[in-house]
Amino acid sequence: MARRSRGLLEEQTLAVVRAAAGPVSVADVVELLEGAPAYTTVMTTLARLCTKGVLVREPRGRGFAYAPATSPEETPAARTARSMRRLLDAEGRRTDVLARFVAELDPADEEYLLSVLRRPPADPPRPGS
Structure with missing residues (x-):
């Protein structure tokens, strides 16, 4: 079997998790991925996606169940923010970095940022990520 690039395996794994009706285990993902990837490879890929903030996990038995952290439309923004x-x-x-970042914003982005900063805090992230 040819090796997949890490990026391709992450994309395929994310697609499997998103297509599931609910949180899925590593074994579930292994079963649904083409090419019979190793259990440990899928486990590592799922853990990396959690670290990147793309997936969240919750305890299930001796392992974890994984679910998308955001909708598909929100994922690029979440990755960029992370x-x-x-x-x-x-x-x-x-x-210094924050001051420079704000100084380089165009006026419309600066106004938007100010409006976001004035909003009440959002709910905290889901546990297990």
Whole structure:
């Protein structure tokens, strides 16, 4: 069997999880993926998707059940926000980075950001992610 790229396996795994009627186990995903990938490969892929904020997981038996963290339409924004957060966390001068980011926004984006910051806090993320 030819090796899949990590990106392709992540896409296929995400498609399987999204198509399911509810949260799925690693074994469920292995069964539904073409090409009989190794259980541990799928388990690692699901864990990476959780780390990226694309999936959430909840305890089920001795393992976890996985579900999408966001709708398909929201996933690109969630991935980008997570990447931005990681970059901000990696930089030692947070206030400088944030100030520079805001200074480089166009006026419409700046107004939108201000409106978002004025909103009441949203519900916290689901546990298990």
